Amino acid sequence: MSKPVVLTIAGSDPSGGAGIQARDLKTFAAHRCYGASVITALTAQNTTGVQGVHPCPPEFVVQQLDSVFEDLDVRVIKTGMLHSSDITSVVVETLSKHYERIPAIICDPVCVSTSGHTLLDEDGLLVLKTSLIPLSLLITPNKSEAELLLSSVQGEGTKIHDLESMFTGAVRLLDLNPQAVLLKGGHVTVHMKDVIAVQEKFEAEGINLTVVKQNLLGENMEILSAFSDDLSDLELAVDVLVEKADNRRAMFVRPRIDSSSTHGTGCTLSSAIASELANGSHSLTKAVEKATMYTYLAIQSAVPIGEGHGPLNHLHNIRHSLIPHRMPKHLYPFTHMLINSCATSWKEYVEHDFVRQLGQGTLDRARFIHFIKQDYIYLKYYARAYGLLSAKSTSWGAIQSSTQTILNILHEIENHKASCLNFHITEGELDRTPEAAATTAYGAFILDIGLQGDANKLTMALMACLLGYGEVGLWLVKESRLPGTWVVQQDNPYWYWAQEYSGEMYQSAVKIGLETIELMAQADPPNKARLKEWIGVWEKCTRLEKGFWDMAMELKY
Known part of the structure; x- marks a missing residue:
């Protein structure tokens, strides 16, 4: 050819x-x-x-x-x-x-x-x-x-x-x-507020404008924003394209490189x-x-x-390389790729009705109780999977990371027990709770991935839970600070949950998770088939997470 x-x-x-x-x-x-x-x-x-x-x-x-x-x-x-x-x-x-x-x-x-x-x-x-x-x-x-x-x-x-x-x-x-x-x-200094202002102006005038953001964070990426430079102060380089055909216009927005x-x-x-x-x-x-x-x-x-x-x-x-290289102003390119690869299912997961109603304080009590009972069961699968990951690890650092995550899960379990007592649910009742089909499906899937694949593939199966809950916590807190917010903090019986997952301890675990998968992808870059497999596992887990919220909303077993 x-x-x-x-x-x-x-x-x-x-x-x-x-x-x-x-x-x-x-x-x-x-x-x-x-x-x-x-x-x-x-x-x-x-x-x-x-x-x-x-x-x-x-x-x-x-x-x-x-x-x-x-x-x-x-x-x-x-x-x-x-x-x-x-x-x-x-x-x-x-x-x-x-x-x-x-x-x-x-x-x-x-x-x-x-x-x-x-x-x-x-x-x-x-x-x-x-x-x-x-x-x-x-x-x-x-x-x-x-x-x-x-x-x-x-x-x-x-x-x-x-x-x-x-x-x-x-x-x-x-x-x-x-x-x-x-x-x-290249010789014009632009900030994100300028990009937004032009977008709004063109929208008001009915002008067809395409905005292409390159190496910039998009929607539902609060976990990446939390550990990256403040976008509002970031100097940008913007190229603008205008075409005679259909009066099309586009701008290509990216961080300025020093x-x-x-x-x-x-x-x-x-x-x-x-x-x-x-x-x-x-x-x-x-x-x-x-x-x-x-x-x-x-x-x-x-x-x-x-x-x-x-x-x-x-x-x-x-x-x-199928994985973008890490840069000072783009620290998490692989995670960025993963989220973009299944943006719809990721959004359905992290902005689920369960999450929105939890943020409003209007979530039905029975649905929340059903969720925390099933989450208590699921976390046992999750801890076992990290134990399996530790067994598959070949370095002390990786073993320590897996072990620390298990300790974090045990801490999370204690929080579950404490919050359950607030809802008059005893530890004995938790242990006697029947396991829902959605819980079994998700738990069995991550263990199966651990048994059939290597440490990297299992890591992909574990990240959607860790990173997704961190995303939900940060998103709720961000929304709560907006003028006229729909989020209710005062007298919200579930607000402690948002604080837990947006808090320092959980977000520290999120940062470790981000570093883990970025270093994994850079150290052992996948070929096309392997990358497709990794993305498939990630996408399946985001759908299983959504299914977990669905199960809670529908009170299903």
Whole structure:
């Protein structure tokens, strides 16, 4: 099976950080595309800046283009530094000569280097606007390039200073007649409140907006928020996409990375988008989503090279891992993946009617008593499973962790007994309680997983209970602090339960659980089949947890 061919038309970089030899061809290779290149100019540059530019004769650029188009089936074209009006013109003319229907063009309007070196003259900018951009599927300007293009369109200076002005500028750039504009926000500081404000504004105006959050926590992830940076103060990097078709708009939101390894970031992004489209992505939004994440990880995983702004790690995805790597601002990527993998059943579990009525203090007393009696029985299964996990463990640390969890369960049992006495339920009555089918189903499942699988698979079966109850406790407490909250604390006979699972002791156990599965996934990364098995066990346990609440609400045995 042949690889899709992607062509870059751009300049060189002898330092290997940007240019066609590094930024573009490495990115194409990382995306399993075949990269072809036409050089428009030779540069003298390094990580500290551009020292000189030597343009190719326009007729030689044409000769290169002819050689490529006459032999290769080019699927997508990416343009970068074109240097002059003559070169830009011959690129457009040669494309029109070879194609009735020109392949998708991703135009990165490279005009000025970060060090201030002019990379496209004024006449070249005019040809770019009037001839190449109208042929382009997508243009990908940064803040400075967008402001330059806008000033030439509107005849006056236009400043982009926040998220709203990014969208305004991107929409105005559609007047240059590309099919879409991706305005890169690496030089615009944004916070989550700005994202929310734009969401609310567009919603009020009836504008179709897609918000893609990358390495950010979503709904029903209070346990992850509790041990992560405060999102409200987190500096974000946001790219905005506007498309002519159906007036679609999207923004790609992720934590800002404090890194000096940013040489060629914007060019890498446009090359990654071209690669995603060449590989068959039919949605521009999806292609941009994948490309922005690739670029983000390329910055995150880069090692310092040179005295200035060093290159990205373009080949970070060659060592393919199904589990995202841990990062300072994304500490629990595997747990994040697990929750997202079954977001519906997880939500049905942690926001169950049983939980809501418990938070309101309106839960029928008989249902709560039925629950704590069955939970008392279930915890015996749970403790036995941790004993089995200890037996399967091969390190003192793992044995200690399993043993400590059993001790925590014994503490939880004592709390159960104490709370049961408040409801006039004796320990003898607890021990005589018939076991419900839902209790047997859940308990037998985790023990069966322990018998048939290894320690990692059993760990997956045990985590939904530990993490889910921690999530419920934190969610109820968070909801109780909101203005006009539906949660009732005063005179709520069940509020102690929320306090128990949101309390320091239980949340410490949650943190240990989070660290356990993250370290497990990083130390022994699963293959595709094994990961599917892990996720299947996790998802089954979230459904069994929901079934446990259902059993309590229906008073079933």
